[in-house]
Amino acid sequence: MQPFDTVTGPAASLPAANVDTDVIMPKQFLKGIDRSGLAIGAFHTLRFDAAGAPRPDFVLNRPEWAETRFLVVGSNFGCGSSREHAVWGLLQLGIRAIIGTSFAGIFADNAANNGLLLISLDPERVGMLAGLAADPERNRLTIDLPGQVILAGDATRMAFDIPATRKDALVRGLDAIGTTLDQAGAIRAFEERYHAARPWLLR
Amino acid sequence: MSPRTLYDKIIDSHAVARLDESSGPGAEVLLYIDRTILNEYTSPQAFSGLREAGRRVWRPDAALMVVDHVNPTAPQRNAEMPDAGGANQVRYFAENSRDFGIELLDVLHPLQGIEHVVAPELGFVLPGMVIGAGDSHTTTYGALGCLGFGIGTSDIEHYLATSTLRYRRMKTMRVTLNGALPPGVTAKDVVMALIRTIGASGATGYAIEFAGDGIAALSVEGRMTICNMAVEAGARGVIMAPDQAVFDYLADKPRAPKGDLWDHAVEHWSGLRGDADAVFDREVRLEASEIEPLVTWGISPDQAVPIGERVPDPSAEPDVARRKDMQRALAYMDLTPGTALEEVAIQRAFIGSCTNARLSDLREAAAIVRGRHVAAGVRGMVVPGSSSVRRAAEAEGLDRVFIDAGFEWRQSGCSLCLAMNDDVLEPGERCASSTNRNFEGRQGAGGRTHLMSPAMVAAAAVAGHLTDVRRLAREI
Ligand code: SF4
Numbered sequence: 001m002q003p004f005d006t007v008t009g010p011a012a013s014l015p016a017a018n019v020d021t022d023v024i025m026p027k028q029f030l031k032g033i034d035r036s037g038l039a040i041g042a043f044h045t046l047r048f049d050a051a052g053a054p055r056p057d058f059v060l061n062r063p064e065w066a067e068t069r070f071l072v073v074g075s076n077f078g079c080g081s082s083r084e085h086a087v088w089g090l091l092q093l094g095i096r097a098i099i100g101t102s103f104a105g106i107f108a109d110n111a112a113n114n115g116l117l118l119i120s121l122d123p124e125r126v127g128m129l130a131g132l133a134a135d136p137e138r139n140r141l142t143i144d145l146p147g148q149v150i151l152a153g154d155a156t157r158m159a160f161d162i163p164a165t166r167k168d169a170l171v172r173g174l175d176a177i178g179t180t181l182d183q184a185g186a187i188r189a190f191e192e193r194y195h196a197a198r199p200w201l202l203r
Numbered sequence: 204m205s206p207r208t209l210y211d212k213i214i215d216s217h218a219v220a221r222l223d224e225s226s227g228p229g230a231e232v233l234l235y236i237d238r239t240i241l242n243e244y245t246s247p248q249a250f251s252g253l254r255e256a257g258r259r260v261w262r263p264d265a266a267l268m269v270v271d272h273v274n275p276t277a278p279q280r281n282a283e284m285p286d287a288g289g290a291n292q293v294r295y296f297a298e299n300s301r302d303f304g305i306e307l308l309d310v311l312h313p314l315q316g317i318e319h320v321v322a323p324e325l326g327f328v329l330p331g332m333v334i335g336a337g338d339s340h341t342t343t344y345g346a347l348g349c350l351g352f353g354i355g356t357s358d359i360e361h362y363l364a365t366s367t368l369r370y371r372r373m374k375t376m377r378v379t380l381n382g383a384l385p386p387g388v389t390a391k392d393v394v395m396a397l398i399r400t401i402g403a404s405g406a407t408g409y410a411i412e413f414a415g416d417g418i419a420a421l422s423v424e425g426r427m428t429i430c431n432m433a434v435e436a437g438a439r440g441v442i443m444a445p446d447q448a449v450f451d452y453l454a455d456k457p458r459a460p461k462g463d464l465w466d467h468a469v470e471h472w473s474g475l476r477g478d479a480d481a482v483f484d485r486e487v488r489l490e491a492s493e494i495e496p497l498v499t500w501g502i503s504p505d506q507a508v509p510i511g512e513r514v515p516d517p518s519a520e521p522d523v524a525r526r527k528d529m530q531r532a533l534a535y536m537d538l539t540p541g542t543a544l545e546e547v548a549i550q551r552a553f554i555g556s557c558t559n560a561r562l563s564d565l566r567e568a569a570a571i572v573r574g575r576h577v578a579a580g581v582r583g584m585v586v587p588g589s590s591s592v593r594r595a596a597e598a599e600g601l602d603r604v605f606i607d608a609g610f611e612w613r614q615s616g617c618s619l620c621l622a623m624n625d626d627v628l629e630p631g632e633r634c635a636s637s638t639n640r641n642f643e644g645r646q647g648a649g650g651r652t653h654l655m656s657p658a659m660v661a662a663a664a665v666a667g668h669l670t671d672v673r674r675l676a677r678e679i
Contacts (some may be wrong), residue, residue, distance in 0.1 A: 011573075017528050018403050018503045022642045027623050031273070031288025033247035033295045041443060041515040045644060074524070076404035079437065080642060081621075084355035102407055105439035106339060106353050113357035163371070165223050165231055176357075176372060177258070179366045183220060183233065187367055190219040200460035200468040201237065201329070 001115035003122055003173035005095045008142040011133035012059045019073065019079035021107065025089045035088045042089035053176045060074035060093075068093075070143065072126060072133040073100040078107025087114050097143050099150070101126050112166055115173060117145060132156070148169030206478035208375050209444055210410045213350045213475075213526035217333050227372065227409075228484065234370035236362055237332035237349070240318045241268045241305070241676075243289075243296040244623065245337035249360035250299040257471055261366040263304040268296060268328055269318045272623050274310045276586050276613040282311055285625065298531035303363075315648070316589020316615040319343040319431060319557035322590055323423075326456025330445040330472040335368050340557050340639070342434045345427035347453070348445025348475055353434065373410040373439055374484040380417030382491035387673035389567065390425035390606050391559060391637070391656035392418070394432040395497040395507050396489060403505040407437030409485065412477065417491040418443060423452040431558045432639045435504040437507035444476040489531075498544055499641045499654040501532030506641075507654070508544065510671045516540035526530045535643055535649050548651070551634035552583040553646075554610075554657050556620040559637035560588030564580055564657040565596050569604040571675055577609035578667030582609045584626070586618040610664070622647050 029041030046058050054061045060068055071090075078086065087110040090098075098115035107144050111118050121129070132138045132152055142151040145167060150158040162170075169176065180187075195202055206213070214234065222231040246268075253260070273289035275281075282292040293310070300307035308315045314325065319340050322328045330348030336343055337359040343353035358368055378397060398405070411433050418426065427484070430441040450469050453459045458479065460468045495509035506529075508515065517529035517540065533540065538547070554568050565587065577583045585605045587593035593615055596602060600614045619626040620638040628634055628650025636659045641652040653669060662672040 015524070016531065017524060020640075020642045022621075022640070022645050024517055026644060026648075027621060030244050030623065031286070031292060031294055034249050034251060039540055045648070050648075076407060076437065079403060079407075080339065080640060081308065082337060082353040084245070084248070084357060087355070104404070104407060104437060106355055109358060110355035113355065113361075138308055163223070163229065163231070176369055177256070177361050177364050180233065180361065180367060180369065183364075187233070187235070187365060194216075194235065198331070198468075198471065200464040201332075 001173045004115055004117050004145050004170045006144045006146070007069055007140060008140065010065055010067055010139045011070035011072055011129065011141045012065045012068045012139070013072045014056040014059065014131040014193055015074045015130060018076045018079055021083050021086040024078065024086040024184060025083060029089070030083060030085055038085055038089035039092035041085070042093045055115065058130055058139040064139070069096045070133070070141055071095055071098045072130045073098055075101045077103050082106045084110045084114070087111050087116050093117055099129055111187040112169070113176065115170055117143065117170060119150070119162070121158070121160060125158055134140070206481040207441055208481040208483060209412055209475060209477040210350065210373070210375050210440070211481070212477065212600065213331065213333060214372060217310040222369060224365030226401070227305065230372045232370055232372065234333065236335045236368055237265065237395050238328055238334050239266045239359070239362055240336045241266060241359065242272055242273045242318055242323050242338060243270050243292040245266070245356055246316045246359055247292060247295050249337070249363060250303065252360040253303070253363060258364045260303045260305065260363045264541065265364070265366065266301050266305045266411040268305050268419050269309040269321055270296060270308065270310045270315060271317045272621065273619045274616045275624050276616045276618045276626060278614060279362065280311055281632060287463070289624070313590055315589065317440055317557045317560070317617055320561060320588035322454065323347060323427065324589060325466070326453055326459030328447060329453065329468070331475050335362055339434050341432050342438060342441040343427050343431040343557060345413070345430035345441035345443055345450055346423055348472065350440050350442060351430070351441050356666050360455065374408050376409040376411045376485040376487060378413050378487045378489065379409055379415040379484040380413065380489045380491055381415050382417055383420060384417065384491045384494065387658070387676050388494050389656040389658065390421055390428040391432070392494050392497050393489065393491070394429040395654065396494045397433065397506045398489070399497065399507045400489070401487060403435065403503045404437045406433065409438055410440035410442065411438045412483070413441070413443045414489055417489070419446060422563055424446055424561045427561070435639055445472050447530045449473055471620060480569055495657060496659050496672055498659065499652070500536065500538060500544065501529065501640055502535050502586055502643050503532070504639065504641060504654060506532055508581065510544055510659070510669065512544060514538045514540050514542045514544065545666060545671065548633070548668045549581060549635045549653070549663055550632045552577070552627060552660050553586070553619045553634055553636045553638065554660050555584065555618050556638040557588060558639045559657045560586060562595050565592070565601050568657040568661040569601045571611070571672060572608040572665060573604050575608055575665045577664045581664055581667055583609060583664040584613060584619065586613045587615050589615050619646050635660045635669060
């Protein structure tokens with residue numbers, strides 16, 4: 001996955017609560033067997049009308065937000081279905097980080113596994129950033145992950161928290177499976193002990 | 204050692220290694236996963252990842268592959284899917300089953316069905332296990348005393364390659380249900396009441412342990428309904444301590460242990476409970492006697508009210524953001540504040556999904572429609588949760604009850620729950636649905652979903668509008 005160091009770009013505000021993964025990636029885009037071609041599906045119903053024409057009033061279709069890298073979102077973003085297609089589509093659309101008050105659990109894990117940075121902040125700070133994101137004059141942010149800080153043009157500096165292991169994996173773009181397989185011996189030893197005590201689990 | 208919850212004990216017994224210095228919620232461990240269930244739409248990219256990296260599946264016999272999301276539910280079954288995308292997914296699914304040596308229940312298999320219905324009825328999931336699987340409703344298995352939670356495709360790949368997940372411990376929430384449910388009130392109403400009480404993100408970051416005499420009094424199938432839908436409150440993992448009802452449920456399941464192994468297992472399972480003085484991060488109490496049949500009026504599962512009430516008025520909501528969410532929901536649902544819910548007419552009625560399409564659900568719905576008929580202008584569908592449920596229902600004549608009442612009696616699959624096959628709502632159609640998600644467009648672009656219990660769906664189908672099942676039940 002693509003490492004996340006310091007990224008700069010426009011942010012867009014999507015304030016609705018409970019934006020679910022059916023909205024982020026509607027079901028007609030779930031029929032593939034690879035990860036590609038999902039940019040078109042991201043927020044499809046919000047971005048395009050029934051005839052497939054872009055809706056001019058949707059924020060990501062407006063020229064000031066053409067190169068959007070960050071979303072500032074409402075609470076419980078990414079709830080619902082486990083579909084990782086939602087995260088793949090957002091990344092393919094160019095989104096690198098999402099800032100909100102709370103994220104649904106499976107969505108958060110999917111994001112971490114693909115290098116999409118999620119930042120949780122208190123409602124006041126999210127509201128402040130949403131205000132910046134909604135203003136085309138001030139919507140450029142810089143997110144410095146190693147420094148754990150969000151910077152805006154008006155000298156705003158906002159620190160954020162992230163678990164150390166998650167940050168390390170994002171900054172280095174680590175392959176989690178490779179890292180785990182380094183412990184294959186420990187897994188095998190555990191498995192033998194575990195099944196010896198529970199013989200009914202062996203099929 | 205300080206007193207531990209059942210969740211803590213299960214995580215501790217499955218921790219291969221610690222991955223950071225911390226302990227308690229947020230601490231990262233390498234977690235051993237006992238079983239997984241794979242479906243055709245969230246797994247393909249995981250197998251592609253294994254192929255690209257030249258990796259094997261660590262324990263092929265711990266996984267089960269089930270086709271359920273994309274297949275049609277028309278009475279005549281065909282191996283080929285009618286649409287190119289679905290056909291491609293099903294073909295690749297079979298190829299992955301062969302190449303990686305994992306058992307497949309394809310659409311023609313007599314045991315095919317919705318994954319969360321099939322796994323328990325096979326005895327594939329057992330108490331004390333940790334089940335991580337590529338579908339959010341994996342929480343269902345909590346009813347059997349195992350910890351179930353959904354994972355995304357990257358984690359499916361991680362699981363397949365290692366039999367483990369890199370896992371962060373959750374906070375714990377205990378939900379206690381006190382007392383007995385009044386007549387006409389079901390497990391579905393319990394979980395909808397919970398979601399309504401704590402909100403659609405009320406359990407985000409938590410694993411829920413259900414407890415109380417109200418839970419103990421429920422059937423195992425009813426408990427599955429609760430664990431299944433608890434994910435709609437954001438719960439990332441659900442568990443109920445296993446009891447005699449669970450052991451009785453499992454005793455005759457084909458893949459459950461037999462003979463001495465069974466006795467050994469039950470002895471071990473009987474000890475699966477939290478310490479009496481364990482402390483939870485949050486406690487929620489529900490009084491069964493206060494729960495009524497609920498229906499959703501909006502586009503989030505927490506937007507629900509008792510059937511006797513009216514569509515709420517956003518202008519009475521002081522919080523601006525919530526008011527806007529309510530307005531958006533009512534606009535999508537085409538509902539006017541103050542309308543009595545019992546006056547809302549429907550065009551579709553759907554009894555199905557992993558939440559509510561087990562045999563007991565079909566029995567409850569059939570009891571309501573027996574000797575009655577679906578109202579004019581309503582299309583009613585019954586989609587059994589599995590092919591086994593379908594056969595069992597036919598053996599006791601439930602198919603005739605539904606067909607005589609004007610319902611379509613269909614083959615098993617996810618069907619109209621997420622409309623990835625050809626069972627879809629037309630734009631503007633309003634559906635009484637026994638499913639779990641009323642999101643915008645979930646059952647078809649522009650379709651309007653009202654969630655409720657299967658008996659309530661049956662009552663609405665007969666009445667032609669949302670209605671209180673207790674009224675019909677009195678007339679039986
Ligand atoms: S029935 Fe619905 S909720 Fe259950 S697995 Fe299928 S699509 Fe998901």
